[in-house]
Amino acid sequence: MDRIPILRMGSFLLVTIQIDLYDRLATNLESDLVQMVNKTGARGVLIDISALSIVDSFMGRILGNIGSMSKIMDAETVVVGMQPAVAITLIELGLELRGVHTALNVEKGMELLQEKIGTDLDAESDDDEAGAE
Amino acid sequence: MKLVLNKDSMKIEKEQDVVPFRNRVKEFAVKIGMGLVNQTKLITAASELVRNMLKYGGGGLAIIEVISEGRDTGIRLLFQDKGPGIPDVALAMKDGYTTGKSLGLGLPGTKRLVNEFNIKSTVGEGTTVSIVKWKNG
Numbered sequence: 001m002d003r004i005p006i007l008r009m010g011s012f013l014l015v016t017i018q019i020d021l022y023d024r025l026a027t028n029l030e031s032d033l034v035q036m037v038n039k040t041g042a043r044g045v046l047i048d049i050s051a052l053s054i055v056d057s058f059m060g061r062i063l064g065n066i067g068s069m070s071k072i073m074d075a076e077t078v079v080v081g082m083q084p085a086v087a088i089t090l091i092e093l094g095l096e097l098r099g100v101h102t103a104l105n106v107e108k109g110m111e112l113l114q115e116k117i118g119t120d121l122d123a124e125s126d127d128d129e130a131g132a133e
Numbered sequence: 134m135k136l137v138l139n140k141d142s143m144k145i146e147k148e149q150d151v152v153p154f155r156n157r158v159k160e161f162a163v164k165i166g167m168g169l170v171n172q173t174k175l176i177t178a179a180s181e182l183v184r185n186m187l188k189y190g191g192g193g194l195a196i197i198e199v200i201s202e203g204r205d206t207g208i209r210l211l212f213q214d215k216g217p218g219i220p221d222v223a224l225a226m227k228d229g230y231t232t233g234k235s236l237g238l239g240l241p242g243t244k245r246l247v248n249e250f251n252i253k254s255t256v257g258e259g260t261t262v263s264i265v266k267w268k269n270g
Binding site: 020021022023024053054055056057058083084085086088089092093094095 | 148149151152155156159169170172173174176177180181184228239241242243245246
Protein backbone atom coordinates (compact mmCIF):
# COMPACT_ATOMS: atom_id res chain seq x y z
CA MET A 1 0.00 0.00 0.00
CA ASP A 2 1.14 3.54 -0.73
CA ARG A 3 2.53 5.53 2.14
CA ILE A 4 4.03 8.98 2.57
CA PRO A 5 7.53 8.58 4.04
CA ILE A 6 8.25 10.20 7.39
CA LEU A 7 11.90 11.11 8.00
CA ARG A 8 13.42 11.58 11.42
CA MET A 9 15.99 14.31 11.94
CA GLY A 10 17.12 14.77 15.54
CA SER A 11 14.03 15.57 17.56
CA PHE A 12 12.00 16.49 14.47
CA LEU A 13 9.95 14.54 11.97
CA LEU A 14 9.94 15.66 8.35
CA VAL A 15 7.23 14.93 5.83
CA THR A 16 7.29 16.06 2.21
CA ILE A 17 4.02 15.57 0.40
CA GLN A 18 4.98 15.15 -3.25
CA ILE A 19 1.72 13.96 -4.75
CA ASP A 20 -1.94 14.91 -4.53
CA LEU A 21 -3.29 12.77 -1.74
CA TYR A 22 -6.41 10.72 -2.02
CA ASP A 23 -8.34 10.29 1.19
CA ARG A 24 -6.94 6.98 2.41
CA LEU A 25 -3.36 8.19 1.93
CA ALA A 26 -4.08 11.34 3.92
CA THR A 27 -5.74 9.57 6.83
CA ASN A 28 -2.88 7.03 6.87
CA LEU A 29 -0.39 9.88 7.08
CA GLU A 30 -2.32 11.31 10.01
CA SER A 31 -2.17 8.10 12.05
CA ASP A 32 1.40 7.25 10.98
CA LEU A 33 2.61 10.66 12.12
CA VAL A 34 0.98 10.46 15.53
CA GLN A 35 2.42 6.99 16.04
CA MET A 36 5.87 8.19 14.98
CA VAL A 37 5.67 11.11 17.43
CA ASN A 38 4.88 8.61 20.16
CA LYS A 39 7.60 6.14 19.14
CA THR A 40 10.42 8.63 18.63
CA GLY A 41 9.48 11.23 21.23
CA ALA A 42 9.76 13.88 18.50
CA ARG A 43 9.20 17.46 19.64
CA GLY A 44 8.42 18.90 16.24
CA VAL A 45 6.72 17.92 12.99
CA LEU A 46 7.48 19.72 9.73
CA ILE A 47 5.16 19.17 6.77
CA ASP A 48 6.22 20.47 3.37
CA ILE A 49 3.23 21.03 1.09
CA SER A 50 5.03 22.97 -1.64
CA ALA A 51 4.16 20.30 -4.21
CA LEU A 52 0.43 20.40 -3.43
CA SER A 53 -1.48 22.29 -6.10
CA ILE A 54 -4.66 22.38 -4.02
CA VAL A 55 -5.68 22.02 -0.40
CA ASP A 56 -9.40 21.38 0.00
CA SER A 57 -11.38 21.28 3.24
CA PHE A 58 -10.61 17.58 3.69
CA MET A 59 -6.86 18.11 3.39
CA GLY A 60 -7.14 21.20 5.60
CA ARG A 61 -8.87 19.14 8.24
CA ILE A 62 -6.14 16.49 8.08
CA LEU A 63 -3.44 19.14 8.57
CA GLY A 64 -5.39 20.63 11.47
CA ASN A 65 -5.86 17.19 13.03
CA ILE A 66 -2.14 16.43 12.76
CA GLY A 67 -1.43 19.74 14.51
CA SER A 68 -3.90 19.11 17.34
CA MET A 69 -2.91 15.47 17.85
CA SER A 70 0.81 16.30 17.89
CA LYS A 71 0.14 19.11 20.33
CA ILE A 72 -1.44 16.68 22.77
CA MET A 73 1.64 14.48 22.32
CA ASP A 74 3.82 17.51 23.15
CA ALA A 75 5.07 18.19 19.63
CA GLU A 76 4.70 21.37 17.57
CA THR A 77 3.60 21.20 13.93
CA VAL A 78 4.66 23.58 11.22
CA VAL A 79 3.33 23.52 7.66
CA VAL A 80 5.70 25.04 5.12
CA GLY A 81 5.83 25.94 1.44
CA MET A 82 2.19 26.72 0.76
CA GLN A 83 1.69 28.12 -2.74
CA PRO A 84 0.18 31.63 -2.90
CA ALA A 85 -2.82 30.46 -4.96
CA VAL A 86 -3.51 27.77 -2.37
CA ALA A 87 -3.42 30.33 0.45
CA ILE A 88 -5.88 32.60 -1.39
CA THR A 89 -8.23 29.69 -2.05
CA LEU A 90 -8.08 28.39 1.53
CA ILE A 91 -9.09 31.72 3.02
CA GLU A 92 -11.96 32.20 0.56
CA LEU A 93 -13.11 28.70 1.31
CA GLY A 94 -13.14 29.66 4.99
CA LEU A 95 -10.32 27.45 6.26
CA GLU A 96 -7.83 29.20 8.48
CA LEU A 97 -5.67 26.22 9.44
CA ARG A 98 -5.89 26.93 13.16
CA GLY A 99 -3.69 24.80 15.38
CA VAL A 100 -0.75 24.54 13.02
CA HIS A 101 2.13 26.96 12.65
CA THR A 102 3.12 27.97 9.15
CA ALA A 103 6.38 29.13 7.63
CA LEU A 104 7.39 30.23 4.16
CA ASN A 105 9.86 27.44 3.44
CA VAL A 106 11.61 24.46 5.02
CA GLU A 107 14.51 26.57 6.30
CA LYS A 108 12.25 29.07 8.06
CA GLY A 109 10.09 26.20 9.31
CA MET A 110 13.08 24.51 10.94
CA GLU A 111 14.08 27.79 12.56
CA LEU A 112 10.57 28.24 13.92
CA LEU A 113 10.53 24.72 15.36
CA GLN A 114 13.96 25.14 16.92
CA GLU A 115 12.82 28.41 18.47
CA LYS A 116 9.68 26.80 19.89
CA ILE A 117 11.46 23.76 21.25
CA GLY A 118 14.53 25.77 22.27
CA THR A 119 12.56 28.05 24.56
CA ASP A 120 10.95 25.00 26.15
CA LEU A 121 14.37 23.47 26.84
CA ASP A 122 15.69 26.75 28.27
CA ALA A 123 12.73 27.00 30.60
CA GLU A 124 13.35 23.44 31.77
CA SER A 125 17.04 24.03 32.43
CA ASP A 126 16.17 27.19 34.36
CA ASP A 127 13.91 25.12 36.55
CA ASP A 128 16.71 22.63 37.13
CA GLU A 129 19.07 25.38 38.21
CA ALA A 130 16.47 26.83 40.51
CA GLY A 131 15.97 23.37 42.01
CA ALA A 132 19.70 22.94 42.57
CA GLU A 133 20.08 26.17 44.49
CA MET B 134 -26.65 32.24 -23.98
CA LYS B 135 -23.94 29.85 -22.92
CA LEU B 136 -22.43 27.81 -25.72
CA VAL B 137 -20.76 24.51 -24.99
CA LEU B 138 -17.50 24.24 -26.90
CA ASN B 139 -16.06 21.05 -25.51
CA LYS B 140 -17.29 18.38 -23.16
CA ASP B 141 -16.11 15.43 -21.17
CA SER B 142 -17.58 13.30 -18.40
CA MET B 143 -16.28 10.98 -15.73
CA LYS B 144 -17.99 8.45 -13.52
CA ILE B 145 -17.13 9.01 -9.86
CA GLU B 146 -17.55 5.85 -7.83
CA LYS B 147 -14.69 5.69 -5.35
CA GLU B 148 -12.32 8.03 -3.56
CA GLN B 149 -9.48 7.13 -5.95
CA ASP B 150 -11.50 8.84 -8.72
CA VAL B 151 -11.13 12.25 -7.05
CA VAL B 152 -7.51 12.96 -8.01
CA PRO B 153 -7.84 11.92 -11.70
CA PHE B 154 -10.98 14.05 -11.95
CA ARG B 155 -9.17 17.05 -10.48
CA ASN B 156 -6.36 16.53 -12.98
CA ARG B 157 -8.87 16.40 -15.85
CA VAL B 158 -10.43 19.69 -14.68
CA LYS B 159 -6.96 21.20 -14.50
CA GLU B 160 -6.20 20.13 -18.08
CA PHE B 161 -9.35 21.87 -19.30
CA ALA B 162 -8.61 25.01 -17.29
CA VAL B 163 -5.04 25.16 -18.61
CA LYS B 164 -6.26 24.64 -22.16
CA ILE B 165 -8.47 27.75 -22.07
CA GLY B 166 -5.65 29.76 -20.48
CA MET B 167 -7.18 30.24 -17.04
CA GLY B 168 -4.84 31.93 -14.54
CA LEU B 169 -3.26 29.99 -11.70
CA VAL B 170 -5.35 31.48 -8.89
CA ASN B 171 -8.64 30.89 -10.72
CA GLN B 172 -7.48 27.40 -11.66
CA THR B 173 -6.74 26.63 -8.03
CA LYS B 174 -10.13 27.96 -6.94
CA LEU B 175 -11.94 25.92 -9.60
CA ILE B 176 -10.08 22.70 -8.81
CA THR B 177 -10.62 23.17 -5.08
CA ALA B 178 -14.34 23.74 -5.69
CA ALA B 179 -14.43 20.64 -7.90
CA SER B 180 -12.71 18.63 -5.22
CA GLU B 181 -15.21 19.73 -2.55
CA LEU B 182 -18.22 18.91 -4.73
CA VAL B 183 -16.92 15.58 -5.96
CA ARG B 184 -16.17 14.59 -2.39
CA ASN B 185 -19.68 15.63 -1.33
CA MET B 186 -21.14 13.57 -4.15
CA LEU B 187 -19.20 10.49 -3.00
CA LYS B 188 -19.98 10.99 0.66
CA TYR B 189 -23.65 11.91 0.55
CA GLY B 190 -24.80 10.82 -2.90
CA GLY B 191 -22.90 7.54 -3.16
CA GLY B 192 -21.06 8.70 -6.27
CA GLY B 193 -22.38 9.84 -9.60
CA LEU B 194 -21.47 11.55 -12.82
CA ALA B 195 -19.19 14.57 -13.18
CA ILE B 196 -19.32 16.56 -16.42
CA ILE B 197 -16.72 19.09 -17.51
CA GLU B 198 -17.65 21.65 -20.17
CA VAL B 199 -15.81 24.49 -21.83
CA ILE B 200 -18.41 27.22 -22.31
CA SER B 201 -18.55 30.67 -23.82
CA GLU B 202 -20.91 33.56 -23.34
CA GLY B 203 -20.21 36.70 -25.31
CA ARG B 204 -16.51 37.32 -24.94
CA ASP B 205 -16.13 35.19 -21.84
CA THR B 206 -14.76 31.68 -21.85
CA GLY B 207 -15.02 29.47 -18.83
CA ILE B 208 -15.47 26.04 -17.36
CA ARG B 209 -18.78 24.60 -16.23
CA LEU B 210 -18.84 21.55 -14.00
CA LEU B 211 -21.93 19.46 -13.36
CA PHE B 212 -22.24 16.91 -10.59
CA GLN B 213 -25.18 14.55 -10.80
CA ASP B 214 -25.95 11.92 -8.21
CA LYS B 215 -28.90 9.68 -7.51
CA GLY B 216 -28.49 9.84 -3.77
CA PRO B 217 -31.03 10.64 -1.05
CA GLY B 218 -31.19 14.34 -1.97
CA ILE B 219 -31.01 17.34 0.36
CA PRO B 220 -34.26 18.08 2.25
CA ASP B 221 -33.37 21.72 3.03
CA VAL B 222 -31.00 23.23 0.46
CA ALA B 223 -30.98 26.66 2.15
CA LEU B 224 -29.80 25.07 5.39
CA ALA B 225 -27.11 23.04 3.59
CA MET B 226 -25.80 26.28 2.09
CA LYS B 227 -25.23 27.82 5.54
CA ASP B 228 -21.67 28.16 6.82
CA GLY B 229 -20.89 25.63 9.51
CA TYR B 230 -23.88 23.37 8.87
CA THR B 231 -23.10 19.70 8.47
CA THR B 232 -24.83 16.36 8.87
CA GLY B 233 -21.52 14.54 8.55
CA LYS B 234 -18.34 14.93 10.52
CA SER B 235 -16.92 17.68 8.34
CA LEU B 236 -16.37 21.38 8.96
CA GLY B 237 -19.55 22.33 7.12
CA LEU B 238 -17.61 24.55 4.71
CA GLY B 239 -18.15 22.45 1.60
CA LEU B 240 -21.16 24.03 -0.13
CA PRO B 241 -20.99 27.65 1.10
CA GLY B 242 -17.20 27.70 0.77
CA THR B 243 -17.40 26.28 -2.73
CA LYS B 244 -19.91 28.94 -3.72
CA ARG B 245 -17.42 31.65 -2.73
CA LEU B 246 -14.78 30.13 -5.02
CA VAL B 247 -16.78 30.21 -8.25
CA ASN B 248 -18.76 32.72 -10.33
CA GLU B 249 -22.00 30.79 -10.62
CA PHE B 250 -23.39 28.14 -8.35
CA ASN B 251 -26.65 26.24 -8.78
CA ILE B 252 -28.02 23.38 -6.81
CA LYS B 253 -31.14 21.35 -7.47
CA SER B 254 -32.14 18.57 -5.18
CA THR B 255 -35.17 16.32 -4.91
CA VAL B 256 -35.50 14.07 -1.89
CA GLY B 257 -35.37 10.45 -2.98
CA GLU B 258 -34.19 11.28 -6.49
CA GLY B 259 -30.85 12.95 -6.20
CA THR B 260 -28.89 16.17 -6.39
CA THR B 261 -27.38 18.14 -9.26
CA VAL B 262 -24.87 20.87 -8.62
CA SER B 263 -23.49 23.06 -11.38
CA ILE B 264 -20.73 25.64 -11.10
CA VAL B 265 -19.18 28.06 -13.57
CA LYS B 266 -15.77 29.66 -13.33
CA TRP B 267 -14.95 32.24 -16.00
CA LYS B 268 -11.42 32.42 -17.30
CA ASN B 269 -11.06 35.99 -16.07
CA GLY B 270 -13.74 35.78 -13.40
